Amino acid sequence: MIHVLIVDDSPAFLDVAAHEIGRIPGCAVAGRAESGREALARVAQLHPDLVLLDIALPDMSGIEVAQQIKKLQLATRVVLVSLSNSAIYRATGEAVGADGFIPKDEIDTQLPALVARLFPAASAAHAPAATPPVPEELGPIWEASPCAMLLADMQGVVVALNPACKRLCGYERSSLRGAPLESIVLDPGRARTLRDMLAAAQPKVPTPPVELAIRHADGSVLHAEAQASLLWREPESLVLFTLHNLTERKFLEAKLRQHEDQRRQWEQQMLETQKLERLGLLTGSVAHDFNNILTSIKAYADLSLLELPPDSDATRESLSAISSSARYAMNLTRQLLNATGRRKQQRLAIDLSQFVRDLDQLLQVACTKNCSLVYHLAERMPPIELDTAQLIQIVLNFAVNACEAIGEDDGTIIITTEVRDLAREQLGRLLFGGGLAPGRYIGLSVSDTGCGMDAATLERVFEPFFTTKAHGRGLGLASTQHIVREIGGAMYVESALGKGTIFQVWFPIAP
Structure with a gap:
């Protein structure tokens, strides 16, 4: 059997050539290629007996392909084909070692004779012969x-x-x-x-x-x-x-395996959904009880402040810190209640830079002493519209993650706010940014000098329940992502092992 590889960028000619090859006794199509590079790869893979090679290919000339095939020192014969019956093509083909040339419009008449000349033994073996007698036991x-x-x-x-x-x-x-x-x-x-x-x-x-x-x-x-x-x-x-x-059965088996894989994925998604539903019920119940406790703590702290004598400055400062921390904690529990559908959001126009300044005391408490907080906050920023509890959660999640990435070594956390015009191309590189309109956005960036993340961790960083922490739950960044998507914002994260991490959120300007 003479196996032929057809190389041409025209699907119509590929079909014509395959038909003509099928008519020649002892010939079969081994494969097809539509470019020079693909042809060289198929030759190395299939080792065909004959390559029917178009001279005009999209990536390289057929002459160059023929030359490289001959350098492989295989037994493969190469026949060039072209729309033009040019003596130059014939001469150039012979110079690089091609075994023949056929004009495309004469392939039906010239190819059988050329195959017989190039493969005389195989052609003789496959010449039409009288039909051999079929054994009697097979009968009709x-x-x-x-x-x-x-x-x-x-x-x-x-x-x-x-x-x-x-x-x-x-x-x-x-x-x-x-x-x-x-x-x-x-x-x-x-x-x-x-x-x-x-x-x-x-x-x-x-x-x-x-x-x-x-x-x-x-x-x-x-x-x-x-x-x-x-x-x-x-x-x-x-x-x-x-x-x-078995071709159809194999196709159906592959389809069945595909459906089985989809079924397992759906079952896994249902389990995750049920897990989230149970978590939501538990979270709502716990958050409600915590909110009641925090309300009492803040109320007692505020009452104690009213009853303090004027000269109790140290005690006043401590009680004020307790009241302030309780207020921020109440905002977080309200956010949990909001996430579980038990509280209505209260979106306000917020100056992001001033909001971060007001959070400084809470951030100092949340971060360990070996972490230095540095602020680069823009002045006179346009407002964003967001629930304050949601914004606290975003800033705290980023800051606490940065602090944990720094670990026990000394490090720096830089919090930056800015206003920037983002083009469509820039938005397209952001998470959730593909569908946003170009224009001005308010940016919040939190970067650290911590350990950084490898590519595998970075790919799953927003996945619910995924965590690299010993006692983590994998919900902080997942909830942050949910908030940003809900308000029509976009996100960006960049990290490398040993080089730290930067998280960015781009908020739409309040209407």
């Missing part, structure tokens, strides 16, 4: 059976194939006669299996079924199940191979 079944059947001698040479086998494989019945069994099998390892089946074949007892990948005459691949049984015949025995088409 041979022609009428819907099952593909193929006869081979004990040396593994194809003797005959029935009409069903022709329909299955696409080869003319005469084109496979005299060809080795291996010529129709795609996997060389399976070709050895066919030889083993030849040796193991017994009369009236088919060999165990074996799955094969078969090369169709048009170059495509189909899957079949093969069995072999021995037929006694004078002067030499024959082996009958039966082939059952």
Whole structure:
């Protein structure tokens, strides 16, 4: 069997060439390529006997491709084709070692003769011959059976194939006669299996079924199940191979596996949803109780402040800190209640820079002493519209994560606010930024000099319940992401191991 690789960037010519190759006895399409680089890769992979190569390819010339194929020192023959019947093309092709040239409009008449000249032994072996007699025991079944059947001698040479086998494989019945069994099998390892089946074949007892990948005459691949049984015949025995088409079954099995994978994904999503629902119920209940406790703490602290004598400055400062911390904690519990649907949001116009300044005392308490807080806050910023509890949660999540990334070493946390005009291209690089309109946005950045994250961690950083902390819950950044998406903002994160991390949020300006 002569295996041909067709290289052309025209799908129409690929089909025409495949048709003409299928008409030549002993020839089959090994594959197709639409560019020079793809052709070189397919040659290295398939080792075809013949390459039918267009001179005008999109990425490199066919002359250059032919030259590189010849450098591989394979037994592959190269025939150039072109729309132009140019003597220059012929001469250039011969100079680089091409084995022939055919104008595209003459491929039907010139290709058979050229193949016969380049492969005389194979062409003679596959020349049309008289139909060999079919063993009597097969009788009329041979022609009428819907099952593909193929006869081979004990040396593994194809003797005959029935009409069903022709329909299955696409080869003319005469084109496979005299060809080795291996010529129709795609996997060389399976070709050895066919030889083993030849040796193991017994009369009236088919060999165990074996799955094969078969090369169709048009170059495509189909899957079949093969069995072999021995037929006694004078002067030499024959082996009958039966082939059952498994291509559709394989397709359906692949679809079934795909549906099974989807079902498992849906089940996992349902479990996650149920987990979140249970967590929401628990969170709402706990947040409600905590809010009541914090309200009492703040009330007692405020009452104590009213009853303090004028000269109790130290005590007044401590009680004020307790009252302030309780107020911020109440804002956080309100945010939890809001997330569980038990509190209505109260969005206000907020000056982001002033808001961060007011949070300084809480941030100093939340961060360890080895972390230095540095502020770069813009002046006279346009307001953003946001629930104060949500904004506290965003800033605290970023600051606490930065502090934990720094660990026990000394480090710096830089909090920056700014106003910037963002173009569509810049927004497209941000999380949730693809659908936002270009324009002015308010930016909040929190960067640290901590340990940073590797690529795998960075990819999952906003995933609910994902955490790298020993006692973390993996909800802080997930809730931050939810808030930003809900208000129509965008996010950006950048990190590298040993170089720290920066989180950015871009808020829309309040209308």
